[in-house]
């Protein structure tokens with residue numbers, strides 16, 4: 440059985456207190472609990488969680504619409520080089536974007552991969568979900584679909600991202616190969632934004648959007664557009680998502696696994712930690728250091744449909760964004776390995 444974390448203890452304490460007043464007359468008898476709404480995201484989602492939370496609580500927005508509006512802020516921000524407009528390009532200098540999402544109440548999903556020229560892949564993924572019988576569209580088909588749906592094509596390569604690509608390109612040398620990461624590429628593997636939300640009614644949704652690994656081989660997609668890897672939700676349990684090395688989240692079905700751990704009774708934070716332990720167990724030797732630790736970053740974020748939330752990352756340091764009745768803030772993430 441999983442250990443009970445502090446968050447779970449506090450949550451259960453509330454439930455026990457409510458149960459102990461069950462025989463009391465009104466007004467002391469506890470009313471049926473409503474879920475405390477909450478939105479979580481990767482650290483670059485601070486503005487996004489605030490917006491999503493406000494939409495859900497003040498405007499009664501659907502959790503998926505709210506989460507998409509939250510990640511749109513980063514997609515349209517040219518300063519965020521991990522997502523949408525201004526995202527770092529592939530090895531040819533072409534920006535290609537990936538996104539996927541799930542809507543808990545309807546159990547529907549949508550995704551796009553290797554999408555060019557459209558700054559908001561999350562909204563194209565939503566259109567795939569809303570208007571087609573498919574889940575994923577890729578490449579030229581995804582772009583053509585987006586344009587037919589009214590999205591406007593634009594150049595996504597900003598001057599800053601072009602300069603960074605040029606710097607990488609000019610630093611290549613004859614000894615580089617695809618199984619070794621140049622420092623410039625490693626620096627950007629943690630980009631991406633994930634957002635998961637739960638409403639007062641206990642409905643959950645999740646969305647992840649990214650420009651993927653910087654300088655990738657054209658055609659490479661990561662976990663973000665793959666349902667179950669980059670994000671996953673199940674309205675009976677909760678939602679989860681990932682940022683960081685996409686290959687590791689794909690090989691572990693990481694977001695699906697985090698939700699399954701919550702279904703088994705793990706607190707969201709413990710579910711994320713347990714998922715990271717599974718990732719480590721499945722990591723190839725070539726990616727482990729002398730102490731058996733992965734040489735990459737990976738983070739998971741999760742919300743339970745009862746309003747509990749948590750996140751965990753491979754190495755100490757990153758924070759995650761949370762919005763709840765206490766406001767929007769960054770919180771430290773649980774981690775598997777201290778930075779030493």
Ligand code: GLY
Pocket residue numbers: 630631649650651652660661662663681682683684685686
């Ligand atoms: N997690 C984003 C990617 O690997 O593409």
